[in-house]
Each structure stands twice: as structure tokens, then as C-alpha cells.
Amino acid sequence: MKKAAYVTTLDNNRVQCTLCPHQCIINDCRQGLCLTRVNRSGVLYADNYCRPVSTAIDPIEKKPLYHFHPGSAIFSTGPNGCNLKCSFCQNYEISQSVLSLREFTPKELVKKVQRSNTIGIAYTYTEPYIWFETIMAIGESIRNLDLVNVMISNGYMEPQPLAELLEVVDAMNIDIKAMDDDFYKRLCKGTLAPVLRTCETVKKKIHLEITNLLVTGENDSDEAIEKLAKYIASNLGKDTPLHLSRYFPRYKLKSDPTEEEFMLRAWEIARDSLDYVYVGNMMTSDKANTYCPTCNTLLIERKGYSTQIMDNLASEQSTAGNCLSCGNSIAITL
Ligand code: SF4
Incomplete structure (x- = not known):
């Protein structure tokens, strides 16, 4: 069991979880609004710790x-x-x-x-x-x-x-x-x-x-x-x-x-x-494609989850986006 981070201890075995803006005050044996942070005898546990849902x-x-x-x-x-x-x-x-x-x-x-x-x-x-x-x-x-x-x-x-x-x-x-x-x-x-x-x-x-x-x-x-x-x-x-x-x-x-x-x-x-x-x-x-905002050149074509990066997005070896048609820098990490 993993103790939760961001907790304040209160009286009567109650705790306050301060992780998110809800700031839930949680009685003993109860959980916060997110369902997975649970108070057991005045200690808050992150019950979802390292448990992937899928x-x-x-x-x-x-x-x-x-x-x-x-x-x-x-x-x-x-x-x-x-x-x-x-x-x-x-x-x-x-x-x-x-x-x-x-x-x-x-x-x-x-x-x-x-x-x-x-x-x-x-x-x-x-x-x-x-x-x-x-x-x-x-x-x-x-x-x-x-x-x-x-x-x-x-x-x-x-x-x-x-x-x-x-x-x-x-x-x-x-x-x-x-x-x-x-x-x-x-x-x-x-x-x-x-x-x-x-x-x-x-x-x-x-x-x-x-x-x-x-x-x-x-x-x-x-x-x-x-x-x-x-x-x-x-x-x-x-x-x-x-x-x-x-x-x-x-x-x-x-x-x-x-x-x-x-x-x-x-x-x-x-x-x-x-x-x-x-x-x-x-x-x-075309509304999933990326176009250069300056010269409207097609830079990335997307059809469903198939993605094609066009030759005019960046020079070889570069990880920063750049429209090779007009030279405009594109806010993309390649
Ligand atoms: S909703 Fe969950 S994370 Fe947010 S304060 Fe409540 S118990 Fe903590």
C-alpha cells in the first residue's frame, strides 16, 4: 500500500487531501471524490498506485x-x-x-x-x-x-x-x-x-x-x-x-x-x-491536416490515424519544425 502525497492530518482520524482543488476532507474508512485515495485509520493511501487500468x-x-x-x-x-x-x-x-x-x-x-x-x-x-x-x-x-x-x-x-x-x-x-x-x-x-x-x-x-x-x-x-x-x-x-x-x-x-x-x-x-x-x-x-499558417503549404497529412509527414516540413536531421516553402518556423517537435 502506498501512502498518498499531499495530505494534512486532522482530528478524529480525519485527513485532508490537498492534491487537487477539491481539497477533500476524508473521514476514516472513506475515500475522496476521485474514489482512489482512501483514509485508513487516519492515513491516506493512494489505492491506484502502480495499478494500470488498461x-x-x-x-x-x-x-x-x-x-x-x-x-x-x-x-x-x-x-x-x-x-x-x-x-x-x-x-x-x-x-x-x-x-x-x-x-x-x-x-x-x-x-x-x-x-x-x-x-x-x-x-x-x-x-x-x-x-x-x-x-x-x-x-x-x-x-x-x-x-x-x-x-x-x-x-x-x-x-x-x-x-x-x-x-x-x-x-x-x-x-x-x-x-x-x-x-x-x-x-x-x-x-x-x-x-x-x-x-x-x-x-x-x-x-x-x-x-x-x-x-x-x-x-x-x-x-x-x-x-x-x-x-x-x-x-x-x-x-x-x-x-x-x-x-x-x-x-x-x-x-x-x-x-x-x-x-x-x-x-x-x-x-x-x-x-x-x-x-x-x-x-x-482536411481538418486534421497541418498547414503552414503563413503560406498554407501542407506539412502533415492525417487520414484516420495514418500520419504522413511531408518533405517540406523540416530539413533532414532537424527535430524542429520549419516550413521549407516559406521558411516559417512551425511549433512542432519532430
Ligand atoms: S478528488 Fe481526490 S485528489 Fe482531489 S482532493 Fe479529493 S481525494 Fe484528493
């Missing part, structure tokens, strides 16, 4: 990360549980109930990643932030093997643990669910401000991409897309890739899938403010 080798585009080693495969795994309660959760079977899972040692997990013959590990599927102890236990060993650590997260974090994670994590995709605190409170049992604070901190240190799931009737308006795109341009930089993801009814929310027509309009609106905008969870002829 493992797979995925294209990095599936995370989605389009500007970080495009075309690579990455070992993907994550913990049971989540610190948000989104009523439209697309992975609720593994995020919103407690599962009985095998515990590995950190060494065994690192070996699995090493043997996967990929660029590294993506902490994903549910909310990897609540796998803090696991990431800290294996992240540095992964780095020492010249492999990468990437997180696909809801960004609902506290500054101090985030600072620790940023010592080992190389890239993140953070889901900004809506630029609307009421949306977070009503549909996710969270708040917006910590998510934006996380995005701004992450962008200063490592590679960042943003995802926004367009939920029918909730955040699929022209104004909502414009507000998000303008926020990203002003606070994270217009070179930050934005993935607009099509919603399908899951878990408690039964509204229809996002209109395909709206997905394309959302792309147009966001593209007015940002250099790199992508449509995900639906097939389009």
Missing part, C-alpha cells in the same frame, strides 16, 4: 498530440478514477467506479514501457493527475531511458504538485471543457479557474496542446468557440494547437452527437484566432 500501444495522434513527435507510437496507460465527475464522461466505466486491479512495481512498469519499442509513455484514459505517486515513481526512470512522459489531463491541479510533475513530464494535452465556470460546476463538479491556471503554467515549461469537446446544447455556440480561441491566443499563444472534438452521448448525458456542420463552423471560428486547429472524432477531408 495498457495499449497507440499512435500519439490518438491522445491527441499532433505537434509532438507526429507519426510515433506511444505506450498508453492510466489509473482507475478521476477528480472530475463529468456527466458526459467518455470513459466512465474506468473513471467513475472502483475497479480491482493488479499492482505492479515501478520497475515492472518501466520495463513494460521500455519493451514497447515506442517513444515513451502517455498517462491517459482517465485522469492521470490522481496517479501522481505513480508518475513520480517512474517518470524519471523513463526519462533516463531517453523516453518521454506525456499526460492527457483535465488540468484540475494544484500548483505545487504540478511543479513536481513538470520536472518529469515532457508534453501535455489539457482538456478545457468550456470557458464557463457554471458549465464546470453543473456538469463536472469542478471549477474553471484551476484549469486555466494549469494551462498557463504548463505552456511556460513544456509542450502543450488543448482539447475542447463540443457538447450539444452546452458549449456548442459560436460565442463559446470564439471565447475559447481568443483566450488561448492571448494567454497561451496562437501557436498552441487546439483539438475540437465531436461529442457522442455517453454516461449520464443523452443529447445528440455534435452536428457535423457545427464542427466545421467551429473550426472556421477558432482558426480566425489560432494557427493550428483540428477537428477530431469525425472524418473530414
